[in-house]
Amino acid sequence: MTKPLLIPNKGVAAVFLFAFASLYTQIPGLYGTEGILPARRTLRPQGKGPWQQLWDTPTLLWEAPRLGLDTAQGLELLCLLGTLLALGALLLRQLRHSLIYLLLWAAYLSVCQVGQVFLYFQWDSLLLETGFLAVLVAPLRQPPYHKQPLQGRLAGASPHEGLPFWLVRWLLFRLMFASGVVKLTSRCPAWWGLTALTYHYETQCLPTPASWFAHHLPVWLHKLSVVATFLIEIAVPPLFFAPARRLRLAAFYSQVLLQVLIIITGNYNFFNLLTMVLTTSLLDDKHLAAESGNSRHKKTPASWPKALLGLLGLLLELTVYGLLAYGTVHYFGLEVDWEQHTVHSRTTFTFHQFSQWLKMVTLPTMWLGGASLAWELLAALWRWTQVRGWLRQLCTAVQLSIFGAATVAMFLVSLVPYSYMEPSTHGRLWTGAHSLFGTVEHLQLANSYGLFRRMTGLGGRPEVVLEGSYDGHQWTEIEFMYKPGNVSRPPPVVVPHQPRLDWQMWFAALGPHTHSPWFTSLVLCLLQGSEPVIRLIQNDVARYPFHKQPPTYVRAHRYKYWFSQPGEQSQWWRRQWVEEFFPPVSLGDPKLDSLLRQFGLQDKSPRRARSSNNSLAHALHWVRKQLFSLEAPTLLWGLILTVGAIRVMQALLGPRSSPPPREEKHRPAPKKDPGAATDQAAPATNNHNSGSQTSRRKK
DSSP states (O other), X not given: XXXXXXXXXXXXXXXXXXXXXXXXXXXXXXXXXXXXXXXXXXXXXXXXXXXXXXXXXXXXXXXXXXXXXXXXXXXXXXXXXXXXXXXXXXXXXXXXXHHHHHHHHHHHHHHHHHOGGGXXXXXXXXXXXXXXXXXXXXXXXXXXXXXXXXXXXXXXXXXXXXXXXXXHHHHHHHHHHHXXXXXXXXXXXXXXXXXXXXXXXXXXXXXXXHHHHHHTSOHHHHHHHHHHHHIIIIISGXXXXXXXXXXXXXXXXXXXXXXXXXXXXXXXXXXXXXXXXXXXXXXXXXXXXXXXXXXXOOOOOOOHHHHXXXXXXXXXXXXXXXXXXXXXXXXXXXXXXXXXXXXXXXXXXXXXXXXXXXXXXXXXXXXXXXXXXXXXXXXXXXXXXXXXXXXXXXXXXXXXXXHHHHHHHHHHHHHHHXXXXXXXXXXXXXXXXXXXXXXXXXXXXXXXXXXXXXXXXXXXXXXXXXXXXXXXXXXXXXXXXXXXXXXXXXOOOOTTOOOHHHHHHHHHTTSOGGGOTHHHHHHHHHHHTOHHHHHHHOSSGGGSTTSSSOOSEEEEEEEEEEEOOTTOXXXXXXXXXXXXXXXXXXXXXXXXXXXXHHTTOOOOSOOOOOOTTOHHHHHHHHHHHHHTTSOHHHHHHHHHHHHHHHHHHHHHHSXXXXXXXXGGTTSOOOOOOTTSOOTTTSOOOOOOOHHHHHHHHHO
């Protein structure tokens, strides 16, 4: 096994860029003084010392008043700084530094502390955990860019660098394995009946146009896709730690395939992009060198020990693939119907059998992780013994000790949330791990995961439709930009943006409005005509039906939505009225006031007077004014295109000469006339285009 590459820090920076920029566009409507859940209510000093207060609620927003800003303005400042730092890390190699990723992680943690229900998503926790690992993986000092191929650069890497990178692979394993297990432990009939995908494309939060087409695929193909999902999420993740390199590569491509299909058929913001960043931990320098054309090793006849190892590796691969195929056919009853050209599938095991299997394998998977980490520690120790020079060996020993201890501690902390999926194993876990996890739990260094636990909307997609009226008799629907409403409007594509109000509207539709207290605050904001909240619904205020005057009354109904059938003209959806979701209310209505008091949404705290001569507040207001007319997806895609254009310019204008091939390095130069071409005497410079290197060698 070759030494793994360092984490693709550019990928982590890109995800931070999307997360900060997406949230920035929504801060006034979500957390401003006229927003749904004003952030200033969340940070109230409790009479503690500053350091204790910061530890209990770790957010940099405690310092906003010192800058003359309220909490919402502090949020804007953090998001802007986070966007700029992430953009710089994307474009400049010198900024892919541990300190930069520490600032990005601290800024996003600060935001999540006051984000309330709009930031209670698993991908926010996943970004925090990944961002902290990026701090450990990123170098403290960027080494000079050597004029040598990829493998040569990595050969001189520090012995400890593989340790925090291993944590990335362990995080990917926990994410995927737990996501597969919870689908079955939830006892959801759709997952057990293999029919989940016959509902998923239609009932997910924000479908894409491709969801409509995927929804109308044959049922047998949907069921087979569920089987493939279980295979990729439960059976494949242990291969992340396989000793055979090609098994890890097979696991990598299967995970990437799953994430790409999810991106095409659903708007899941930056989550799938972040997961694909994690999957690169399954690659190694040898694979990427071959992909980039940097592999210049000549094929030489293998010695008999290598040939024997290769044969054993091939036998191991064939055995694993055979077991996966047999297990899939056996446990899901796969039968091919050649006449109908279909594949029949069904679950052949019971919930009790699966529970017993989970009890049997949960602890061994922890031991598998521990054994893999022990091997990584031994490999790092062996690399340390190869270091020459006592001073350098002493420095690397200190680094190895620090990073080794941090890696082991992070592994122990992660075992606690990982064991949540199997209660008996959680109870038997070492008490030291529980204590360590309890100490740092509020920092979200390790989290539990379990995506798509239960399939909702089995009888139709529930959807809340808001309506407003001036007289209480004629009602006008209030249409959102992204969530389903108008049956004739196609589903949008908004990735990597996450419209957080639209997402919460999806959750609100799953139960009574009392389960979503923020909804009452939304109704109040619409009655008051709050422009920041209106821009969450329609960025182009002119398209909002009550932009000239706020409605006198607001109410909400629950509908059931279904995708239209093929052949229905000009319609993407069908819908049917179900019930009243929120009663008609107006300003001063006792029902509305009672709900506001019940949920603690009445604003009794005095608003802090804004300083009229605060230059930082004026700067934030000016930036907001320049960007407010842009829809968030347009802004994010503009950033993506800007980064792409700058990278192209860097590639075109940067130095392009390539180093001579290694095999010619010690070959004496032929004598030449001094007046001849001096290409050989020209100094070799950094070249970011591996394709140009290859083409020059061929010439």
